[in-house]
Amino acid sequence: MDKNNERECNEDLIRERRKCNFNIEELTNIVDGGKARTARRREIQRLLINDPEFLDEIPQDYMSHEDRYSNELRKSAHLMQKLADQESGHDIHQDIGALTGILKDGNPLMVHLSMFIPAILGQANSEQQEKWLGRSLRNEIIGTYAQTELGHGTFVRGLETRATYDPTVEEFVLHTPTITATKWWPGGLGKTCNYCVVMAQLYTQGRCYGPHPFIVQLRDEETHRSLPGITLGEIGPRLGLNSNDNGFLKFENHRIPRTNMLMKHSQVLKDGTYVKPLHNKLSYGTMMLVRVGIVGACSRSLQYAVTIATRYSAVRHQSEIVPGQPEPQILDYQTQQYKVIPQIASVFALIFSARSLSKIQSSVTAKLKDGNTDLLPELHSLSSGLKALSSSDASWGVEVCRLACGGHGYLASSNLPRTYTGTTCAITYEGENTVLLLQVARYLIKSYRSIGKETGASSVSYLADQTSLASSSSSFSNKALVQAFKLSALSLVAEAEARLQKLCDMGQEFYHAWNYCSVLLLKCAEAHTRYYICEKYEQTVDSLKASEGVKNVLQSLCRLYLIYHITLTHGDFLKCGALTPRNIAVLEGEMCDLLAVLRPQAVSIVDAFDIPDELLGSTLGCWDGNVYQRLYDEALKSPLNKTDVPDAYYKYLLPLMKSSL
Ligand SMILES: CCCCCCCCCC/C=C\CCCCCC(=O)SCCNC(=O)CCNC(=O)[C@H](O)C(C)(C)COP(=O)(O)OP(=O)(O)OC[C@H]1O[C@@H](n2cnc3c(N)ncnc32)[C@H](O)[C@@H]1OP(=O)(O)O
Numbered sequence: 151m152d153k154n155n156e157r158e159c160n161e162d163l164i165r166e167r168r169k170c171n172f173n174i175e176e177l178t179n180i181v182d183g184g185k186a187r188t189a190r191r192r193e194i195q196r197l198l199i200n201d202p203e204f205l206d207e208i209p210q211d212y213m214s215h216e217d218r219y220s221n222e223l224r225k226s227a228h229l230m231q232k233l234a235d236q237e238s239g240h241d242i243h244q245d246i247g248a249l250t251g252i253l254k255d256g257n258p259l260m261v262h263l264s265m266f267i268p269a270i271l272g273q274a275n276s277e278q279q280e281k282w283l284g285r286s287l288r289n290e291i292i293g294t295y296a297q298t299e300l301g302h303g304t305f306v307r308g309l310e311t312r313a314t315y316d317p318t319v320e321e322f323v324l325h326t327p328t329i330t331a332t333k334w335w336p337g338g339l340g341k342t343c344n345y346c347v348v349m350a351q352l353y354t355q356g357r358c359y360g361p362h363p364f365i366v367q368l369r370d371e372e373t374h375r376s377l378p379g380i381t382l383g384e385i386g387p388r389l390g391l392n393s394n395d396n397g398f399l400k401f402e403n404h405r406i407p408r409t410n411m412l413m414k415h416s417q418v419l420k421d422g423t424y425v426k427p428l429h430n431k432l433s434y435g436t437m438m439l440v441r442v443g444i445v446g447a448c449s450r451s452l453q454y455a456v457t458i459a460t461r462y463s464a465v466r467h468q469s470e471i472v473p474g475q476p477e478p479q480i481l482d483y484q485t486q487q488y489k490v491i492p493q494i495a496s497v498f499a500l501i502f503s504a505r506s507l508s509k510i511q512s513s514v515t516a517k518l519k520d521g522n523t524d525l526l527p528e529l530h531s532l533s534s535g536l537k538a539l540s541s542s543d544a545s546w547g548v549e550v551c552r553l554a555c556g557g558h559g560y561l562a563s564s565n566l567p568r569t570y571t572g573t574t575c576a577i578t579y580e581g582e583n584t585v586l587l588l589q590v591a592r593y594l595i596k597s598y599r600s601i602g603k604e605t606g607a608s609s610v611s612y613l614a615d616q617t618s619l620a621s622s623s624s625s626f627s628n629k630a631l632v633q634a635f636k637l638s639a640l641s642l643v644a645e646a647e648a649r650l651q652k653l654c655d656m657g658q659e660f661y662h663a664w665n666y667c668s669v670l671l672l673k674c675a676e677a678h679t680r681y682y683i684c685e686k687y688e689q690t691v692d693s694l695k696a697s698e699g700v701k702n703v704l705q706s707l708c709r710l711y712l713i714y715h716i717t718l719t720h721g722d723f724l725k726c727g728a729l730t731p732r733n734i735a736v737l738e739g740e741m742c743d744l745l746a747v748l749r750p751q752a753v754s755i756v757d758a759f760d761i762p763d764e765l766l767g768s769t770l771g772c773w774d775g776n777v778y779q780r781l782y783d784e785a786l787k788s789p790l791n792k793t794d795v796p797d798a799y800y801k802y803l804l805p806l807m808k809s810s811l
Pocket residue numbers: 243246260261263264265268295297298303304305306307337431432434435437438439440443444447526527530578579580581582585589592593596
């Protein structure tokens with residue numbers, strides 16, 4: 151699509167784009183993280199878009215379960231080959247965002263890239279990396295991360311798969327003792343992978359040392375047949391991500407060499423002696439790494455959905471605002487703006503938080519190399535909180551965008567249903583959100599109780615700021631609103647801690663008191679993480695060196711985000727005195743003003759996300775706004791339209807209609 155050729159474009163969209171009062175390219179660079187990154191993303195996307203191998207013969211929704219899998223495997227393999235062939239040597243992990251949309255509904259290599267390789271990087275020692283890292287990066291072996299079992303996903307300590315060390319032959323014996331110990335869910339495990347990292351309970355010298363990672367060959371490298379002692383299969387259709395072959399796995403006393411235990415952090419020596427790690431949760435590192443990645447992935451899903459909903463809302467006309475006048479664009483309804491524009495604001499919130507989190511991750515990783523694990527709990531808490539809020543915000547945001555498109559948003563060809571199912575699974579995988587938020591709450595209560603002790607953990611240092619509990623601000627600057635979030639979080643933590651203490655003082659065991667307070671604890675964790683997101687948003691926009699136009703747009707989006715979230719949880723702000731009922735009413739009014747200010751820029755802001763039509767894959771969201779023709783053309787692809795009268799008519803309908811004659 152030639153974006154300079156207005157003649158092919160819907161007139162509403164042309165008018166919207168003429169209202170733009172900021173430099174779109176500059177905003178695109180901010181979204182990508184710099185000019186160089188924009189150029190790189192575009193280069194990769196150009197490479198993919200122009201390649202006919204990535205086209206589907208028929209829309210995926212008309213394919214069988216098997217065909218979907220094999221079609222996406224074909225494209226995934228081609229993608230890997232293509233990226234490997236590039237002279238510039240693409241780093242697939244760095245460039246993962248550029249690939250969004252090219253593979254549809256998950257893909258069989260997803261967990262190989264996002265967990266198996268990172269597990270080798272983070273859990274294998276240098277000899278082990280020598281043996282497996284290069285091979286997995288070159289895709290000579292394909293792996294997955296097999297942790298979850300039929301009986302346990304959340305509670306990693308409850309896993310039942312056993313790895314028992316036999317010092318006489320220096321081997322581990324992997325065994326699945328019960329049906330509930332069957333590995334269940336790992337992506338690509340069913341039919342694609344020939345290796346995997348298995349999390350299993352380590353037994354040596356008669357003792358259990360808890361879950362540890364082991365690398366296991368599952369299939370013969372020549373024939374791809376599963377090895378003796380190993381039962382493998384695929385678990386069947388799911389709500390989404392159906393192009394992936396999530397699988398099951400059972401071991402029947404399957405032996406692997408001692409050196410297949412990933413030994414970067416803990417070891418089992420030849421005689422069976424266990425050497426413990428620097429920190430007992432280092433074996434959970436792969437999950438933490440991916441949680442950080444999920445925040446960025448969620449912001450991309452939301453960019454897709456909100457691009458579709460905003461463009462469609464500019465093209466779609468319905469009903470009337472002024473009686474008797476022409477039907478307005480639905481984007482002119484304030485209620486429609488309230489659905490769509492806060493989701494645009496949310497995209498930037500997630501982008502800026504993801505960047506801040508990834509910086510913290512890099513510094514924690516650097517410290518770990520020097521044997522310093524002090525900031526691991528801080529990273530665990532932040533990555534858990536941000537994974538939880540980003541996945542729930544993005545899922546809700548995508549769903550709101552779908553609802554904002556009325557009936558057409560329900561159609562597969564809008565690409566909103568698949569975007570939703572592909573996003574909502576992030577609420578569950580890589581740590582179910584409630585469980586992760588309770589981990590954050592645990593860290594908050596612990597930090598609150600150790601006020602005065604220097605931990606170096608900056609995200610919770612505000613808990614020591616007791617003076618702010620009393621100081622309700624009368625100013626409404628963005629900074630002041632961020633302070634209100636801080637006050638609300640601090641006061642919820644103080645309330646939860648007091649409630650816990652009271653129950654304990656009344657004689658309850660701490661763990662019962664914890665469960666009894668867990669709804670409030672969840673709120674603490676959400677408020678704390680929301681405060682973190684708001685603070686990063688405000689600081690990033692405030693310190694941004696940008697043109698006036700771009701800065702104004704981002705300031706308004708940031709302010710909208712702050713006010714939107716205050717109104718959603720206003721009870722917490724009132725309860726702690728951070729804001730008065732009058733303040734809330736004023737802010738609600740200002741939110742409507744902000745919607746009106748941002749309304750004329752909405753299409754241009756989503757244009758700045760710069761998602762090519764070929765990747766957006768939506769009849770409703772295409773650049774030129776030619777929505778109705780596309781909807782019609784897509785409908786014609788339905789196999790039911792191959793004939794005027796379907797076979798089923800003769801088989802079932804005709805006999806029914808004639809039965810009463
Ligand atoms: C580099 C490239 C990356 C690219 C990424 C791109 C992303 C793309 C998008 C997605 C792509 C792929 C899809 C992924 C598919 C999904 C795969 C999966 O789902 S894999 C399975 C995931 N499973 C889980 O996440 C399980 C969740 N459960 C847990 O993590 C743990 O069970 C628990 C943390 C809830 C509890 O653990 P437990 O051992 O029981 O802990 P205790 O209660 O005894 O102790 C808590 C104690 O430990 C600290 N802790 C916990 N975890 C950590 C950690 N990781 N690091 C540091 N510390 C940790 C915690 O803070 C507590 O400390 P205390 O001091 O005791 O309070």
